Amino acid sequence: MVYRAVRACLDDASLTMPEIEAVVTASADLWDGKTASNIAITEAVGAVMKAETRISGDGLLALMHGAMMILSGHYQRVLVVAHGKCSEADVDAVSNWCFDPVYQQTLGVTDSQALSLQCQAIKMRAAEMTGEESIGALVRAPSWSDSCGLTVRQGDGACAVVIEAGDDGIVLEGFGYDLDAHYLGDRDLSRCDGLARAAKRAYEMAGLPDSQTDINRHYWSLRAALQLPPWAEAIGACSFIEGLATLPNERHQIQWSGLPPFAAGMQRLIAGVKDLRESPGSDRSLIHGCHGPAGQMQAVCLLHSDGGPC
Amino acid sequence: MQENNSEYLFSSITMDLSWNTDVGETMAGFFQRLKAERRLYGTRCSNCLRVYLPPRPVCGNCWQQMNDWVELGEQGTIVGKTVCYYEILDSMTGKPRTTPFVLGLIQIDGADTTLNHFVETPDPDHVSIGDRVETVLRDTLQGNVGDIVHFQWLGPPTTSSQGSKK
Amino acid sequence: MKKYQQLRASVHLPFSFAVGATASRFYRALRDEKTIYGTRCDNCQRVSVPARSFCSHCCKTIDHHQTGQWIALPEYGTLIGWCETPNKDGFFTALIQLEGADNLLLHRVGQCDAVLLHKGLHLRAAWKASAAGTITDIVCFKPERRA
Incomplete structure (x- = not known):
């Protein structure tokens, strides 16, 4: 699921993985039982041997973290990936x-x-x-x-975007x-x-x-x-x-x-x-x-x- | 209210959570092959030709999906080891494992990565890096991670065991 | 339909959280005195319940040794909000305004007919017979006719 999202994102941006300098991921280990300490999706997001940061929160927070990495001047292009996988949890x-x-x-x-x-x-x-x-x-x-009832279905999903320096x-x-x-x-x-x-x-x-x-x-x-x-x-x-x-x-x-x-x-x-x-x-x-x-x-x-x- | 009591309280809660984790297509493929053939399989990256065991869906080095399955040997080499004298719960049984026991990083013949697993040996202190081990599977395979019981220590490499290496 | 192989992964981890000096005192008072304490911030005068070691609005320390800042609150109050679906144990998670507090106490309401629940309902704490020094020493808040 995560790999497919990242693949679609890079295809859309006409980029290849080596052109990505750093990766920020957003997920929550309690909800999916897996993504603690960047173990589950490191390969899928192409983060092996790269600067990877994981945000335990909404994907927009990961986006902001990626934007701040770029604003710091140290990175030009950052991949940001968010996923939720709640179907497996109580x-x-x-x-x-x-x-x-x-x-x-x-x-x-x-x-x-x-x-x-x-x-x-x-x-x-x-x-x-x-x-x-x-x-x-x-x-x-x-x-x-x-939709305001209590039986909100949680669902699974993954999203990826690439942000880069420029105006x-x-x-x-x-x-x-x-x-x-x-x-x-x-x-x-x-x-x-x-x-x-x-x-x-x-x-x-x-x-x-x-x-x-x-x-x-x-x-x-x-x-x-x-x-x-x-x-x-x-x-x-x-x-x-x-x-x-x-x-x-x-x-x-x-x-x-x-x-x-x-x-x-x-x-x-x-x-x-x-x-x-x-x-x-x-x-x-x-x-x-x-x-x-x-x-x-x-x-x-x-x-x-x-x-x-x- | 007079504050002269220094009794500190604790909140005792047990985290009881469970997940129905999908093992994913790659691990499912590994278990199916193991159960059907009593064989370990790895996935090979078509770009760098690295063979992964445990199998992974994506090659981390090349960021490429892997669809090639490679049959691996029954024996392997210890590339890292530690002798444990402290009782820890064996995640397979939920009971403490008798000490001392050996945990090894095992490179199965034909694989480029290592598995960490128990090395069964009569003499933990004489297990060395480079020694050969053999995979021990349980009699009735169930298609899950418990199918690999441990790796039996064979001793230092001999000419014949070296010869079996691909 | 595609078949997926699933693993049942469970964690069973016992924790013993140190609740800290302030919460220890709060829960000891629940257990030993059947009294709900709030703390007043010297700076903003806001009374928060359960008792806090610092004010969440102005970040000012509330020193638990200065007993003057500890306010004994009444065990009764009014219902402000509640979950319309009951919990597994039959109680309704609820927000309760205790007289003298500036925030709402999250607890549960019950031991009554659900149709009785309305905003402003007068409630009184129902205490557990054998107190253990936790928030559930108050079983729930239940409706009471105003004296």
Whole structure:
């Protein structure tokens, strides 16, 4: 799976493996039972005798690590690979181990419970802002009644991209990330302050104002559609209420996908790049990635295309 | 509240996790061949001709998929060894292995890489690098990693055992 | 259909995590005094539960020897959020606002009919008979009619 993704990536970029200077991989050993200490995919990503770094988190974090390697001036071209392989694990047991072993793990908290608490917090905030009746209608709306349930299927997947130094074509002009509090009771789960801070860092790096007029498309990593209103609010795309109002139709308008974990952010990035390649003129997209219970870690990348060939 | 108690607490949790790990096409091919023919097979890179045992799907040096299977010898050479005096759990049985025992890096005849496995010998202190070993498979093969029981120490290379090397 | 050979890989690793000075004191109080303690940050005055060794907002040390910063919180509070699907043991993972705390206590709610659960529900801790010094010395929080 990983080899096929890397092969497709290099073919797309018309590159061969010896032209790759360094590799960054993103995966989580607890979820797939294998990728601790770079043992499972070193050959598949062509990292033998190369500088390989492994990030235990969403693929966008690996992308940022790769970008920082290039910005340091020591590397010109870095391969970034993310994969999630959750079909082999007992997701509830594994995600319980992602919580602290003294308090939250002892209570048996899982990733899907955290998501459930977050969805409920968002629904309650929506109900308080709009009145019970409208939220009731929203909850029943078919576009997200399926995706905010607790039976989120995890799935497997692998993504790969090559980034290199330069300022032609599609440019990664800004990125930022942020980690929120670990204890679920220390956060307002109906908001996403971490994403607001991550986006602010990305806007500053790109030299953009916080206003969203220049961004044409958003590529979301969502585990449940209900996460869209607070996340759209956090990056300044629209208000919570506006996000809520457009929700029933969003499935058709906004690119969103939160799965598989760890590959999702990178998958969003690839979707964004493919759309930018089709774009004739100057165009800008925002890529969102996250991982951790109830979106604890948030990442934002800004891509810009001048419309030239790439 | 008066803080005069210095009893420190511990959170005792046992990590009980399990995965249904797909062994992958390459290892599945290795086990199938082992079970059918009582033979070890390696994969060969068509570019650098390196033969991998355990078999890998991709040659790390050439970043090339490997589809050629190579039949390997029954004997091999110890290229690295250590004598263990500390009891550790044998991952095959879940029970401590009687000490002392020898762990070796074994290059099977025909392979370019090594396997790490137990070397069975009456005298652990006299096992040397370069000594010959023979693969011992269990009687009824099941097509998994437990099929290789250990490698039996044969002694220093003789002319005849050298001759069997490909 | 393609057949895949699978291996059942299991880990069985016993851990004994040192919970640290602050959490030790918090859990001793749960066990010995049936009291839930929070800590107040000198800088932002925020009261966090369970007790912390430092403030997660301003990173300021909360010295566990200065007993004044330890706040005994009531064993009752209100329900803020809960998982709509019950856990395997029948409880619902829940976020509870204890009076006097500035954050929510993650715990579980139960020993009641699920349809009763609503935001603002008054809850009281149900204590385990034989306390062991862990968060589950409180079995759960259960609904209580307000006095």
